[in-house]
Amino acid sequence: MNPQNLPEKIASLKREKKAIILAHNYQRDEIQELADYVGDSIELSRRAMEEKDARIILFSAVDFMAETAAILNPDKKVLLPSPGARCPMAQMLTLETLKAWKARYPGVPTVLYVNTLAEAKAECDVTCTSANALQVIKSLDADTVLFGPDRNLAEYVQRRTDKRIIPIPERGFCPAHQLFSKEDIRSAKELEPSAIVMVHPECTPDIQELADFIGSTSQMCRYAAISKATCFIVATEVGLLHRLRKENPGKTFIPAYDGAICPNMKRNTLELIYRSLLEEGPIVMVPSKIAEKARRAIERMFELTDSK
Secondary structure: OOHHHHHHHHHHHHHHHOEEEEEEOOOOHHHHHHOOEEEOHHHHHHHHHHOOOOOEEEEEOOHHHHHHHHHHOOOOEEEOOOOOOOOHHHHHOOHHHHHHHHHHOOOOOEEEEOOOOHHHHOOOOEEEOOOOHHHHHHHOOOOEEEEEOOHHHHHHHHOOOOOEEEEOOOOOOOOHHHOOOHHHHHHHHHHOOOOEEEEOOOOOHHHHOOOOEEOOHHHHHHHHHHOOOOEEEEEOOOOHHHHHHHHOOOOEEEEOOOOOOOOOHHHOOHHHHHHHHHHOOOEOOOOHHHHHHHHHHHHHHHHHHOOO
16 A cells, blocks of 8 residues: 555545544644644543544544543544553553552542543542643642552642642653653753743653743643744653644744654554554443443543633
8 A cells, every 4th residue: 555645545434434533642743634633632532522423533542542532422433543552651550559549548539640541530539631630639628639640740739739649659650751851951941042941740840840831732732822932842742743833833842852752652653544444443442330430530520620
């Protein structure tokens, strides 16, 4: 098959099968270009809910994101082009670990980052995103909160609230966001003294300390669009820079480290997307009991944040 023809073939299959293609901000450039929607995981899943005529959701991302789409869109078939595209952070919080921490702190509310598997979401009180974690935790009537699985995000919230945040597991992290160094950012800043440093809250606290702006991928996109600055140093997975440059052609975006790549996000390719649409698989399946409980935790997040 001629790779140059794949975008056209995918577009044709998409129309034929009434499918929509969702691509996370960290996907390959060519996938972002053909996707119907590009964004963060919850944003994309909610967008799919609005597509009433769609029969199929192809989610070019990692496992937990496709699971969330399936949970929120039970009437649609959800496809994950590469079943090996798994989020390492989500794997760090096993169901057994979660239950052990809940038993250790009975009655303490559990808030889980959406970067968790469905079975973990089903055992929490409410989910959160990197954009609304602080808002969710502040809204809870509790002085202590169990929070997982990203310790860096937990510490980010802890520095901004009087509540006690207990990270579960104790050392959960995103491998790609561990790759940044203060030296790289300072070197980039020396070359571009006027540059704004944007940092994702999954980065380590020492990197967050260097930031002019800390936010999720979507928050970074919104900030870059309205900022009067023309140069930005970006500390997150390098896939986001394609969208930032496309949406802001008059501005410069420099990766804080150009090796900050999530290999799992990059497992999805045009070839796999074409095959997935053609064969209508692999299908993401979440058992109904787990999906029902996980949906309640996600919907509570919406209730706590949508109107505020």
